[in-house]
Amino acid sequence: MYDVIVVGGGVAGLFLAANLPDRKVLILDHAKSVGKKLLITGGGRANITNDLSAKEMLAHFPTKAMRNFLAPSLLSLTPSDLMNWFENRGVELIVRADGHVFPSSLDARTIRDALLSHIHADIRTACTVAAIINEEESFTIHSSEGSFVTRSVCLATGGMSYPSTGSDGSGYALAKALGHTIVPPKPALTPIVTCEQTAHLSGISLSNVSITHRQSTATGDLLFTRDGLSRPVILNLSRAVSKGDPVTIAVLDSSLLEENLLSFPQKRVSTIIRTLGVPASLAREICERSHLESDRNAGTLRKEERKLLCKTAGALTYKVNTTKGFKQAMATSGGVELSEVNRKTMESRLTPGLFFCGEVLDYDGESGGFNIQAACSTAYLAARTIGKRKNKKSIA
Ligand SMILES: Cc1cc2nc3c(=O)[nH]c(=O)nc-3n(C[C@H](O)[C@H](O)[C@H](O)COP(=O)(O)OP(=O)(O)OC[C@H]3O[C@@H](n4cnc5c(N)ncnc54)[C@H](O)[C@@H]3O)c2cc1C
Incomplete structure (x- = not known):
């Protein structure tokens, strides 16, 4: 009998197991190797957290x-x-000027x-998990690699983004x-894919630019892509966009x-x-x-033309056509309903002995190390609870 079977060997499942050194733990993952998504995070560099206090970090959810x-x-x-x-386990880290933390x-x-x-x-x-059977004192997990018995189960199956890494949403059916x-x-x-053409601007990046969507304004880096907009300031608002929304x-x-x-009345508008x-x-x-030829000299602009040009430059607006979807999303919004999980233990309020950690839960943080931190923090809390368990239902 295992103390815990962790379904999903992403960063949350691995961190949970690493924090239960004295317990009998089995990790089941249907991908060919564990930690596949972790390897592509931060452009292959893994932005594991952000150098903020816990309270400051919460503001990024x-x-x-959440x-x-x-x-x-x-x-x-x-x-x-x-x-x-x-660091205590020999990994040297670096903290970038913007607070993002990476391995050195x-x-x-x-x-x-x-x-x-x-x-x-x-x-x-x-290893494909076919069913998790909840019994009186244990769970039996039926999988493509046989059946296993365990006192507790933790679903750490992640979200649905980049399904090629193994996070394909199949964990939701197990939770359900x-x-x-x-x-x-x-x-x-x-x-974001925009209604307007952006191919001619593709590759242009703007640093620390202000973006307004609905009533909120955020500042950050932006990139024009072949069919729309990307980079942190856009990624962070993408969860809230709908077709037709203006992004300014x-x-x-x-x-x-x-x-x-x-x-500079003698200078060309485009030069200025x-x-x-x-x-x-x-x-x-x-x-x-702004309906202007870019080779006009600034001094030739009528007042209304100058005002329109300044307004356009201050609020260049694109309409949302769609988003890139799960294939290119870095996170999933939605998942296991939070009110059904005890936030102090990560245990299900409905099924004693069942735990959750990581992105399978209905939270999603901004870009900048917040999601890996949340995966590890929820895993740590689950590990702490499971570590104290003597049997399925109680901390003896
Ligand atoms: C391209 C990209 C870049 C990112 N960069 C960053 C970054 O730099 N910093 C940051 O904080 N966050 C980043 N994220 C987000 C971050 O990777 C995730 O939030 C985090 O990996 C979630 O961890 P997890 O363990 O909950 O889920 P996952 O890492 O998705 O792991 C889930 C695991 O469960 C397995 N699994 C799923 N269903 C089943 C099943 N039914 N049976 C068995 N196994 C199953 C999967 O194969 C997978 O191994 C990035 C995401 C992407 C896609």
Whole structure:
């Protein structure tokens, strides 16, 4: 009999197992190897957390329900605790100026290997879980690799994004069969496809630019892609967009542009915009949208033309056509309903002995290390509870 069977060997499942060194643990994963998604995080470098306090980190989760749910786990394993965890196990870390934390090797394999070398669990990969049977004192798990009996089960099956890594949403059916409600999954942290053409701007990036969507404004880095917009400031708002929504980019400060147009009447409009740091093709786009030829001299603009140009540069608007969907999303919004899980233990309120950790739960954080931190913090809390268990139902 196992103390716990962890379904899903992503970062949450591995972190859980690494924190139960004295327990009999089995990890089952239907992918060919564990930690596949971890290896592609942060562009293959693994941005494992952000150098913030637990309280500051909570602000990077979009709803009050998520913040409320995650508070106990982020307080039991704070960002600095997670950094210490890895550093105490020989992983050197670096903290970038923006607070993003990576292994100094800039190689996600360092994180996966550190986890694996601290796990004393049995691991079965390419193993499909067919059913989890809830019995009086145990669970029986029927899988393609045979049946296993365990005192507790933890579903750490992740979300639905990048299904090629193994996170294909099949874990939701296992949770549902054990009585849980699944909040419909939606892609989060995904690039946006715009109604307007952007191919001619593809590759242009803007740093620290302000974006407005509905009533909220956020600042960050943006990239024009062949069919829309990407990079953190766009990824972070993607969970909330609907078809037809306007997304407005403050390419330039309108009053600064107006000041320059008035100060340099002999200069071409496009040159003035470029002097303010805007690439040529984007400067042309701003002029075209303002119905102006870009080779006009600033001094020839009528007042209404100048005002329209400044307004366009200060609020270049694109309409959302769609998002890139689960294939390119970095996170999933939706999952196991949070109110059905005890936030202090990660145990199901409906099925004693059943635990959850990681992205299978209905939370999704912003881009910047928040999702791996939440996966590890929820896993840590589950490990702490399971570690104290003597039998399925009670902490003896
Ligand atoms: C491209 C990309 C880049 C990212 N970069 C970052 C980053 O830099 N920083 C950050 O904080 N977050 C990042 N994220 C998000 C982060 O990777 C996830 O939030 C995190 O991996 C979730 O961990 P998890 O263990 O809950 O789920 P996963 O890592 O998705 O692991 C789930 C595991 O469960 C297995 N599984 C699923 N269903 C079953 C089943 N039915 N039976 C058996 N096994 C099953 C899967 O094969 C998988 O191994 C990124 C995501 C992507 C896609």
